[in-house]
Amino acid sequence: MLYGRNAVHEALRARRRPVHQIWATQSTLRSEGWLQSRTVDVVDADELTRLAGTDAHQGVCARADGYPYADAAGFLAAEAPLIVALDEVQDVQNLGAIARTAECAGATGLVIPERRSAEVTPAAAKASAGAVEHLPVARVRNLADFLADAKAAGCWIYGAAGTAEAVPWTTPDYAGGIVLVMGAEGTGLRPRVADSCDALVALPLAGRISSLNVSAAAAALLYEIVRGRTTSA
Amino acid sequence: MLYGRNAVHEALRARRRPVHQIWATQSTLRSEGWLQSRTVDVVDADELTRLAGTDAHQGVCARADGYPYADAAGFLAAEAPLIVALDEVQDVQNLGAIARTAECAGATGLVIPERRSAEVTPAAAKASAGAVEHLPVARVRNLADFLADAKAAGCWIYGAAGTAEAVPWTTPDYAGGIVLVMGAEGTGLRPRVADSCDALVALPLAGRISSLNVSAAAAALLYEIVRGRTTSA
Numbered sequence: 001m002l003y004g005r006n007a008v009h010e011a012l013r014a015r016r017r018p019v020h021q022i023w024a025t026q027s028t029l030r031s032e033g034w035l036q037s038r039t040v041d042v043v044d045a046d047e048l049t050r051l052a053g054t055d056a057h058q059g060v061c062a063r064a065d066g067y068p069y070a071d072a073a074g075f076l077a078a079e080a081p082l083i084v085a086l087d088e089v090q091d092v093q094n095l096g097a098i099a100r101t102a103e104c105a106g107a108t109g110l111v112i113p114e115r116r117s118a119e120v121t122p123a124a125a126k127a128s129a130g131a132v133e134h135l136p137v138a139r140v141r142n143l144a145d146f147l148a149d150a151k152a153a154g155c156w157i158y159g160a161a162g163t164a165e166a167v168p169w170t171t172p173d174y175a176g177g178i179v180l181v182m183g184a185e186g187t188g189l190r191p192r193v194a195d196s197c198d199a200l201v202a203l204p205l206a207g208r209i210s211s212l213n214v215s216a217a218a219a220a221l222l223y224e225i226v227r228g229r230t231t232s233a
Numbered sequence: 234m235l236y237g238r239n240a241v242h243e244a245l246r247a248r249r250r251p252v253h254q255i256w257a258t259q260s261t262l263r264s265e266g267w268l269q270s271r272t273v274d275v276v277d278a279d280e281l282t283r284l285a286g287t288d289a290h291q292g293v294c295a296r297a298d299g300y301p302y303a304d305a306a307g308f309l310a311a312e313a314p315l316i317v318a319l320d321e322v323q324d325v326q327n328l329g330a331i332a333r334t335a336e337c338a339g340a341t342g343l344v345i346p347e348r349r350s351a352e353v354t355p356a357a358a359k360a361s362a363g364a365v366e367h368l369p370v371a372r373v374r375n376l377a378d379f380l381a382d383a384k385a386a387g388c389w390i391y392g393a394a395g396t397a398e399a400v401p402w403t404t405p406d407y408a409g410g411i412v413l414v415m416g417a418e419g420t421g422l423r424p425r426v427a428d429s430c431d432a433l434v435a436l437p438l439a440g441r442i443s444s445l446n447v448s449a450a451a452a453a454l455l456y457e458i459v460r461g462r463t464t465s466a
Contacts, residue, residue: 097446100445103442106440130442131440134442170460203337203456205337207337211337215448215452216334219452219453223402226437
């Protein structure tokens with residue numbers, strides 16, 4: 001059950017998964033032009049909360065097929081792909097936020113592990129403002145194996161890290177095929193994943209707290225990558 | 234009533250506001266070393282939820298003085314300040330997230346309007362991972378007037394915008410005193426605030442959705458500013 005205005009709207013726009021039924025409040029139906037050409041069951045907010053299983057529905061929810069995960073191998077077939085991989089990121093809000101930024105930055109796709117990772121739930125779809133309906137997201141059995149495949153396909157693998165071995169985030173030139181790997185909240189990259197990277201990159205931390213949020217770090221790194229790719233193109 | 238592990242911990246570390254009493258669950262008391270030198274009332278999770286008014290307490294909450302807002306004029310007295318101003322940002326999660334990134338990026342302080350803005354609530358403090366205990370946050374009666382004062386003090390004012398008049402985010406050199414102004418979710422900068430800016434800067438949007446989240450945009454812009462200031466220093 002999808003919920004939230006952007007999440008439902010982008011699912012309809014992207015047409016990557018069938019949407020079977022839409023419910024909305026009268027006021028949301030009135031304010032959202034894109035709903036007015038659709039068959040919508042008008043219900044009150046309490047009924048929407050019951051249907052969506054949360055009061056974060058913003059006046060609209062929809063019954064849709066499950067999230068259509070993509071095939072990660074397809075990402076590697078793209079010309080100079082920009083792939084974002086998440087190493088056991090746990091929070092669906094962070095997954096959604098990173099997907100939104102990745103889509104805006106023009107990423108080819110997002111890769112997550114099958115296990116011990118936040119998945120593309122309706123909450124993640126809402127947190128992404130519907131970006132996951134456009135940005136392909138693939139699940140892989142083993143992230144280190146995927147990174148090895150990506151390397152074999154000619155990609156450079158950059159892992160976000162705060163450790164001493166990392167180079168400043170502006171050092172790589174970021175041209176060509178790239179995988180940017182972000183670690184889990186609190187724990188960062190697992191050793192085997194970090195070992196799979198060609199380079200670890202770090203954002204400078206000038207403050208009195210120890211770390212950036214993973215989605216803020218992803219935004220800063222992705223736009224530095226966009227800058228690098230624009231400059232070198 | 235502060236809640237959340239980082240929020241309470243950073244309030245104690247920063248010592249900018251008195252903390253009068255601390256409550257924690259037995260398991261949080263055991264796992265958080267910094268709590269063990271403190272006088273802590275051990276309670277169960279339900280009692281913490283009642284005290285904090287939310288179940289997002291992560292096993293600890295504390296009664297503290299209200300947030301000690303700073304004086305915005307003090308920011309302008311700093312050498313080459315980097316100030317972040319929020320133009321009626323409504324969501325405490327976004328306020329907190331931006332404060333965390335601003336602190337990590339080495340910002341001098343954060344400025345918010347007195348009215349129609351998210352404030353530094355306990356929810357914002359938790360969303361900032363306690364960064365607001367270190368980063369000074371000031372409220373101003375009128376944001377455009379503050380920007381005029383900042384300009385008079387020698388700062389350059391950059392507004393984040395998605396409009397056609399904006400220059401690419403990498404164009405300015407960002408040396409010297411700077412104010413970065415972020416607009417509200419959905420609506421962006423108010424016209425009078427946009428008019429107060431020396432330049433509007435835009436992040437490229439390559440995807441199929443229309444906008445970045447304001448906290449992701451702030452992260453991308455702040456680290457581009459850090460890059461610019463590092464290069465020119």
